[in-house]
Amino acid sequence: MKKGRVFSGARPTGKQHIGNYLGAIQNYVKLQQDYDCIYCIVDIHALTTLEDTHMLKANTYDMMLDWLAAGLDPEKSILFVQSHVPEVMELHTLLSMVTPLGWLLRVTTFKEKVKMQPHNVNYGLVGYPVLMTADIVLYKADTVPVGEDQLPHLEIAREIVRRFNNIFGPTFPEPQAKLTNFPMVLGLDGEKKMSKSLDNQIELAASAEETTRRIMAAFTDPARKFRNDPGHPEVCNVYSLHHFYTSLKLDEIAKKCRAAEIGCVECKRMLAENINKALAPFREKRAQLAEKSGYVDEVLADGARRAHAIARETIIEVRGKIGLP
Ligand code: TRP
Numbered sequence: 001m002k003k004g005r006v007f008s009g010a011r012p013t014g015k016q017h018i019g020n021y022l023g024a025i026q027n028y029v030k031l032q033q034d035y036d037c038i039y040c041i042v043d044i045h046a047l048t049t050l051e052d053t054h055m056l057k058a059n060t061y062d063m064m065l066d067w068l069a070a071g072l073d074p075e076k077s078i079l080f081v082q083s084h085v086p087e088v089m090e091l092h093t094l095l096s097m098v099t100p101l102g103w104l105l106r107v108t109t110f111k112e113k114v115k116m117q118p119h120n121v122n123y124g125l126v127g128y129p130v131l132m133t134a135d136i137v138l139y140k141a142d143t144v145p146v147g148e149d150q151l152p153h154l155e156i157a158r159e160i161v162r163r164f165n166n167i168f169g170p171t172f173p174e175p176q177a178k179l180t181n182f183p184m185v186l187g188l189d190g191e192k193k194m195s196k197s198l199d200n201q202i203e204l205a206a207s208a209e210e211t212t213r214r215i216m217a218a219f220t221d222p223a224r225k226f227r228n229d230p231g232h233p234e235v236c237n238v239y240s241l242h243h244f245y246t247s248l249k250l251d252e253i254a255k256k257c258r259a260a261e262i263g264c265v266e267c268k269r270m271l272a273e274n275i276n277k278a279l280a281p282f283r284e285k286r287a288q289l290a291e292k293s294g295y296v297d298e299v300l301a302d303g304a305r306r307a308h309a310i311a312r313e314t315i316i317e318v319r320g321k322i323g324l325p
Helices: 017-032 043-049 053-070 088-097 100-107 107-116 123-138 148-168 210-218 237-245 247-258 264-291 294-320
Strands: 005-010 036-041 077-082 143-146 176-179
Touching: 005 017, 017 036, 017 053, 017 264, 036 053, 043 053, 043 107, 043 123, 053 077, 053 237, 053 264, 053 294, 077 123, 077 294, 088 123, 088 294, 100 123, 100 148, 107 123, 123 148, 123 294, 143 148, 148 176, 148 294, 210 264, 237 247, 237 264
Parallel strands: 005 036, 005 143, 036 077, 143 176
Antiparallel strands: none
C-alpha cells in the first residue's frame, strides 16, 4: 500500500543543475518508493513571466530528459506537461470563484513579482496560486514536496480547498507540504543560490571538461589571496560543495585548507573530479535516452493520457457538486 498521492510541479527551466538535483529531483526519485507520484512540468505557470516562450518546447524536453536520467521512472510515476491536460485550466477558473482576491494580493511572491516586472503585472500572476491549487487538487494529491519558498502557496491551496469543500461538500483532500529539508546549494559565484538565470550553475548534463572548467573558475574564500594564506572553509563556496560530493573527507579538507596545506586550485580540482565521478552514470544514461528517438515524447504522451483519465473524473465530480447544468 502506498502512503498517499504526491504531486509536484516545476517550471520548464531546461537543463537541470546540481542545485535542482540536490534540492528537488533527488527527493522526487526517493518518494516514488512509498507514494503514488505525479510530477509535472508547469509550462502554463511559466507564461506568467512571458520570457523565452520560443524556448518552452526545448526546455521542457531537456528538463524531462534530465528527470528520466536521474531516476524518475515512467513505470512508477506519472510524468507529464501541465498544458497537455487542459482540465487544469477549467478547474482553475472554477476555483477562482471561491478565492477572495484579498488572499491573492497579500501573497509575498506576488508582491515580489510586481516589483520585478512592474511593466507586466498580469492577471495570471495574481492567479498563480489558484492554478497551483488546481494542479494539486485535480489529481486529489495529499502530499506536495516543495521548498520553503512555496509554503505560502500551499497555505492558500488549503484555504481554497476548505472553502470549496464547505460550500459544495467534501471533494478535495487538504494538501500538505512535505518540506525538502535540504541546505541551499550556492552557485559558483559563492553569493547566490545556484540558478540558471545567474549563470552560476553546474549542469547535470555538462561534459566532464566543461564541469572542470567552470569549477576551476569558481569563486572561493575572498580572504585567501595567496596560496600560502590560511583559508576559511566555513565561508568558502567550493568547500560548501564538497559537503555533497566529498563528504568523507570534509574534516581533512577543512584542516588542510586552514593550515594552507592545500591551495584553492587543488581543492577545486578534487571537487571537479568528485562531481564528475558522481555524475558519470547520470550522464551515460542521459546520452542513452537521448539516442532513443521519440522516447521523451512517448513518455510525455503516456503521462498525459494517464493524468487526463484522473482529471476527467475530478472535473465530472466538480461540475456535479457545483451543480453546473
Ligand atoms: N509554484 C511552483 C514553483 O514555482 C511550481 C508549481 C506549480 C508547483 N504547480 C505546483 C509545485 C504544484 C508544487 C505543486 O516552484
